[in-house]
Amino acid sequence: xxxxxxxxxxxxxxxxxxxxxxxxxxxxxxxxxxxxxxxxxxxxxxxxxxxxxxxxxxxxxxxxxxxxxxxxxxxxxxxxxxxxxxxxxxxxxxxxxxxxxxxxxxxxxxxxxxxxxxxxxxxxxxxxxxxxxxxxxxxxxxxxxxxxxxxxxxxxxxxxxxxxxxxxxxxxxxxxxxxxxxxxxxxxxxxxxxxxxxxxxxxxxxxxxxxxxxxxxxxxxxxxxxxxxxxxxxxxxxxxxxxxxxxxxxxx
Amino acid sequence: xxxxxxxxxxxxxxxxxxxxxxxxxxxxxxxxxxxxxxxxxxxxxxxxxxxxxxxxxxxxxxxxxxxxxxxxxxxxxxxxxxxxxxxxxxxxxxxxxxxxxxxxxxxxxxxxxxxxxxxxxxxxxxxxxx
Numbered sequence: 001x002x003x004x005x006x007x008x009x010x011x012x013x014x015x016x017x018x019x020x021x022x023x024x025x026x027x028x029x030x031x032x033x034x035x036x037x038x039x040x041x042x043x044x045x046x047x048x049x050x051x052x053x054x055x056x057x058x059x060x061x062x063x064x065x066x067x068x069x070x071x072x073x074x075x076x077x078x079x080x081x082x083x084x085x086x087x088x089x090x091x092x093x094x095x096x097x098x099x100x101x102x103x104x105x106x107x108x109x110x111x112x113x114x115x116x117x118x119x120x121x122x123x124x125x126x127x128x129x130x131x132x133x134x135x136x137x138x139x140x141x142x143x144x145x146x147x148x149x150x151x152x153x154x155x156x157x158x159x160x161x162x163x164x165x166x167x168x169x170x171x172x173x174x175x176x177x178x179x180x181x182x183x184x185x186x187x188x189x190x191x192x193x194x195x196x197x198x199x200x201x202x203x204x205x206x207x208x209x210x211x212x213x214x215x216x217x218x219x220x221x222x223x224x225x226x227x228x229x230x231x232x233x234x235x236x237x238x239x240x241x242x243x244x245x246x247x248x249x250x251x252x
Numbered sequence: 253x254x255x256x257x258x259x260x261x262x263x264x265x266x267x268x269x270x271x272x273x274x275x276x277x278x279x280x281x282x283x284x285x286x287x288x289x290x291x292x293x294x295x296x297x298x299x300x301x302x303x304x305x306x307x308x309x310x311x312x313x314x315x316x317x318x319x320x321x322x323x324x325x326x327x328x329x330x331x332x333x334x335x336x337x338x339x340x341x342x343x344x345x346x347x348x349x350x351x352x353x354x355x356x357x358x359x360x361x362x363x364x365x366x367x368x369x370x371x372x373x374x375x376x377x378x379x380x381x382x
Contacts, residue, residue, distance in 0.1 A: 005289065006290060006293050045286060045287070045293055045297055046293075046296075050296075051293075051299075051300050054296035054300065055293050055296040058292035058296060
């Protein structure tokens with residue numbers, strides 16, 4: 001008998017594990033939100049998330065895998081510091097093609113007692129979203145829930161000006177390619193400065209990904225980029241490993 | 253087998269009885285082996301890393317497909333120097349011609365004795381284009 005196909009293993013309850021990495025506000029020195037990062041079934045090639053999502057895209061099963069990831073993330077998020085905001089990656093194609101996704105997400109967070117205002121939906125894409133009106137409707141639905149929108153990998157591939165206009169993101173996430181080594185590369189700083197300028201009329205904040213060198217932190221701060229994510233503030237880790245010391249929650 | 257220590261091998265086959273022993277055999281020879289049971293899984297692996305050798309089963313569904321050729325096409329599209337051995341239970345002259353045209357280094361009937369397969373693999377990798 002052959003092994004069940006990889007997709008079946010991915011979708012099996014409990015097969016996905018979740019790590020979290022803080023997006024740090026370097027001014028407050030506190031996590032602004034925690035991005036959830038999925039790991040596929042242990043012992044399979046899909047344990048590596050790059051391979052997991054490439055496989056899902058090649059199977060044209062982004063939506064069903066995204067839903068499975070959302071369930072796993074929301075379950076794991078119970079262990080985060082109380083009141084934490086949660087970043088969840090979702091394919092643009094899922095938003096465009098899966099008509100019930102927003103309703104599914106709303107029901108999933110309600111069932112777990114998570115306030116949807118504590119969600120940041122990070123839109124990722126490796127191809128055009130396809131049905132643009134449906135994509136816009138889904139984004140409006142997410143905002144209607146109270147979620148904020150981040151556009152992932154700004155400056156790379158399909159995360160271009162078109163996607164910026166369609167998403168009107170609350171966060172522009174800049175890929176590590178532009179960030180790593182920016183303190184000693186004026187051209188990288190020029191690109192980062194242009195993204196920071198571009199974000200202003202959207203009333204959006206820029207998140208610099210892949211920050212590993214403290215010298216880059218200083219360069220980013222000079223450009224007004226104060227949300228950062230990367231090894232300098234900790235590797236992705238499962239709940240239970242200290243992601244960042246929690247502080248008492250202010251009463252509102 | 254120190255020369256093999258850096259060799260990375262991709263195996264595509266949907267038959268566990270062939271896939272797992274082949275993987276184990278190549279690992280004992282010092283290779284790093286990734287296994288895939290579906291073409292999409294193999295393609296996802298190829299998109300992520302380079303291989304010195306890919307051993308691809310031509311048909312990895314029950315429906316008479318030629319997925320191994322699709323994976324071979326994807327390898328060559330990425331301009332990889334990967335050496336490719338294509339295996340099939342029945343190798344027609346048309347399939348062999350297509351595989352050769354796509355850049356397969358060897359097209360063999362299946363199953364192959366593991367020592368023979370490994371010998372061919374190391375001959376090919378010894379002359380790797382990479």
